[in-house]
Amino acid sequence: MLDLRAQFETIAPEIRAAIEEVLAAQQFVLGPQGDALEREIAEACGARYAVGLASGTEAIELGLHACGVKAGDEVIVPAFTFIATGSAVSALGARPVFADIEPASFNLDPDQIEARITPRTRAIVAVHLFGLAANMDPILAVAEKHGIPVIEDNAQSFGATYRGRKTGSMGRLGCLSFYPSKNLGAYGDAGMIVTSDEKLAARLRALRNHGQTGQYLSTERGWNSRLDELQAAILRVKLRHMADWTAKRQAHAQLYDSLLRDVPGIVTPRVPTGREHVYYLYTIRVGGRAGGYTRSNEKGNEARSDLVQQRLKERGVASTVYYPVPLHLQPLYALLGGKPGDLRVSERASREVLSIPIYPELTSGQIEHVAHEVRDAVLRDR
Ligand SMILES: *Cc1c(COP(=O)(O)O)cnc(C)c1O
Numbered sequence: 001m002l003d004l005r006a007q008f009e010t011i012a013p014e015i016r017a018a019i020e021e022v023l024a025a026q027q028f029v030l031g032p033q034g035d036a037l038e039r040e041i042a043e044a045c046g047a048r049y050a051v052g053l054a055s056g057t058e059a060i061e062l063g064l065h066a067c068g069v070k071a072g073d074e075v076i077v078p079a080f081t082f083i084a085t086g087s088a089v090s091a092l093g094a095r096p097v098f099a100d101i102e103p104a105s106f107n108l109d110p111d112q113i114e115a116r117i118t119p120r121t122r123a124i125v126a127v128h129l130f131g132l133a134a135n136m137d138p139i140l141a142v143a144e145k146h147g148i149p150v151i152e153d154n155a156q157s158f159g160a161t162y163r164g165r166k167t168g169s170m171g172r173l174g175c176l177s178f179y180p181s182k183n184l185g186a187y188g189d190a191g192m193i194v195t196s197d198e199k200l201a202a203r204l205r206a207l208r209n210h211g212q213t214g215q216y217l218s219t220e221r222g223w224n225s226r227l228d229e230l231q232a233a234i235l236r237v238k239l240r241h242m243a244d245w246t247a248k249r250q251a252h253a254q255l256y257d258s259l260l261r262d263v264p265g266i267v268t269p270r271v272p273t274g275r276e277h278v279y280y281l282y283t284i285r286v287g288g289r290a291g292g293y294t295r296s297n298e299k300g301n302e303a304r305s306d307l308v309q310q311r312l313k314e315r316g317v318a319s320t321v322y323y324p325v326p327l328h329l330q331p332l333y334a335l336l337g338g339k340p341g342d343l344r345v346s347e348r349a350s351r352e353v354l355s356i357p358i359y360p361e362l363t364s365g366q367i368e369h370v371a372h373e374v375r376d377a378v379l380r381d382r
Contacts (some may be wrong), residue, residue: 052227056177
């Protein structure tokens with residue numbers, strides 16, 4: 001799915017120089033590299049401040065906490081996302097309330113929010129999944145109507161835009177993950193929050209460092225959640241290449257689109273007007289539309305996407321189902337009482353989605369080969 005070595009080979013001398021610089025400075029936590037990266041990321045996201053953290057998951061956790069979410073509160077979260085979106089809520093002792101998604105964008109359906117708001121709702125997490133922004137204007141409107149903050153889980157969509165705004169800059173705060181596989185990936189765990197709220201940024205700086213606001217002076221209980229200098233130096237090198245890498249992902253996506261768009265039984269990603277997709281993943285649906293069929297997990301049968309994935313594997317082509325189990329059906333959340341049939345759009349997506357390799361260093365020949373095999377695997381039993 002991803003060849004990190006291919007990318008490293010294009011930037012190895014720059015990375016080694018950046019690491020050398022940190023080794024020479026011998027400052028490893030909270031130093032000049034982290035400060036510089038925060039300024040650069042804030043600017044890239046169109047936000048005033050950025051606060052480096054230890055991971056994307058902790059960015060969501062600290063972000064929710066800083067917005068006042070506490071034990072017993074409810075947070076509205078899309079059901080179709082990576083588990084961390086929900087577990088960050090649970091880590092605070094709060095309860096995730098799962099909402100369904102839009103079928104075309106795989107993102108939180110703005111029309112599914114209001115019915116889930118109760119007096120205990122303290123936040124809404126909008127996830128920008130796969131590289132595409134959620135439909136933020138109606139999400140922000142319903143949140144504002146009820147006086148509830150919106151937090152953006154921007155772990156997968158750094159650099160994406162929505163009606164001229166950058167993802168991460170539209171809600172109260174935006175959370176980034178620099179997990180190695182992400183479009184901007186560190187060589188270890190790292191994350192960040194961007195916000196234009198000065199007080200919130202200052203509070204987050206304290207929260208990530210044991211709640212300290214002065215020399216060994218803690219004002220509140222905090223975390224140890226800091227982005228280290230080696231990761232910051234590496235990320236600053238990679239940030240310089242992001243525009244080029246994103247353009248390559250977009251070109252690859254266009255090629256996949258042209259090769260797969262008209263294949264019966266395949267639905268290629270749809271990008272609503274006014275949004276720029278950064279293709280963290282290139283995710284198709286198999287089955288679903290155009291006379292296709294869907295085997296149902298509910299009846300104990302194999303999901304269509306699993307079948308296609310298996311066929312591709314036999315031909316030496318990687319693919320992955322992101323995500324095979326929506327959050328309301330995760331064993332972790334069994335106690336919340338979610339049942340199959342509760343959130344049908346998310347459940348159907350989990351049976352039909354298949355992500356195929358997309359990263360900057362792929363060649364057109366490789367893309368054509370993958371597309372050919374995908375087409376073959378889908379059409380075989382038609
Ligand atoms: C990767 C990811 C996270 C968590 O980020 P980490 O840095 O791995 O903790 C959260 N939400 C989504 C949607 C992600 O893809």
